[in-house]
Amino acid sequence: MAGLSSTLYRKIMGMKFWSFMGLLAAVVWLLYWFNRTVLSTPHGFEVAQELEQLKEAEILEIYHSYLDNIEQPCERMLQAGPVGDEGWQICDDEEFRPVKPCLAYSFGSHWGKSFEFDQDLARLYNCEVFSFDPTMKQDKEVKAKSVQYFDYALGNSLGKSSRVMTLAEIRHALGHDERMIDVLKMDLNGREWKVIRYMIQHGELSQVRQLFVEYNTDINPSTGELLRRLYTLKAIEDAGFKRFNIRKNQECSLFMDRVPEELLKNIDTGCYEVHYVNTYLTQ
Template identity: 35%
Template sequence: MYKYAPTNVVKYYASYKEIAMISTTTREVRLRSYLTSIQMHCKEIIRLGNIKDGGWEVCNDIRFRPRHPCLVYSFGINWDWGFDEDVVKTYDCEVHSFDPSMTYSGKRPNIHFHRIGLINKRNLYDFKRKWNMTTLDDIRTILDNGARKIDILKIDIEWDEWIVLPNIIKSGVLKYVTQILIELHSPGNLERMKTVRSLYSEGFRIFWYHRNHFCRRNKAYIEYSICFEVCFVRI
């Protein structure tokens, strides 16, 4: 049996009303505490991709590991194909890689590149960045993956995760997702706290986290990380 331990942080967020009553400073502290808490014990964790920045941890336990024919969505590539290639080598999955900032016409076995970004509205064109964007639910429809399970959903999109997550949760897509690997940025505000609480309500538990020390900020002459690579499984 898989056991998870709701932390005091999660217990504290019994309702959105209670979250709204927390001060801004406390929200930041609580969010950091939450993102660095292990809620679910994964017996075997493997790292796929770069050993430094760019790699991700995957729960390889029988209950959660991808099985052929498996499906993986990888948002945010930045020319680092290490994770996507390791997914193919390890699990023989069909991988769809997304990055609107890249132009790529090469071929990699079982990896399909899409020059499109993830956002909270369908068919949105970002004129400032000149990017084509759309929702996760729309992407599943376009790729005819509507009835398929997404074994791993990786999201590394530099702050935009807080824009897209509420839409993903509301769309109901997460019921098809087994693992979420995502880079989350702090500080916390009310909406971000609600989003994290909603992920918990959807059944996602943290089995691994990593402070990304390539993403730092100075405050009161103390340097600290503001990026957390957080890995979830749906129990």
């Protein structure tokens, strides 16, 4: 062993400077790769080895169980919008409630039947509410002075369409770069998974106090997609967001033809309306 070490030492010392630097860079890169891929515990949106060992039905059960449980009880909640579909619960606890100058974004406002959620936010908390949906048309019945409507969609990439913008682009266009968003609601009909991954990766939710998301689970995802979704949910939690209220939207149909019948009987919804508070942004 000593002879091998001395031989390597002589060879290294005899190398030209740039050859030595190249070797050093290669060794540093190899150590970095080994640390990232072998030693490190997967996080964010990567796949954990322990989850990879589970069967698809087991992963699916974890996925639905995670979406169906709260972490941060809210002592007082106020209903905004109709009870049931289209309505959401606002956490009115002192450390999380919207305060003046209140700012709220509502994405996917026109998928449903009413604008009551947007209008109630303006009424209950005197919020300045901005509503977005690519199917939006100015409705004569909507007259809330504190709600502004835009036919733009929330996206997960830059510059692909003039009608699709990231949250950062929207905030900049509206002059809200430095403002806290008290409430952000997303009902994106399945696009929420990619959009949220982008938002987390780019730190776009760091100034959001309450986050409401309708997660669509009705399309049977691959095992890889299930794992990505689990780690998307974990990344939201790591960003400080805790679930304080869950509502199963029974109007969402459920199509999971590959799921064992004994598991499917415990899954009775295709959509979860998940309410979060950002515990990093208490009053």
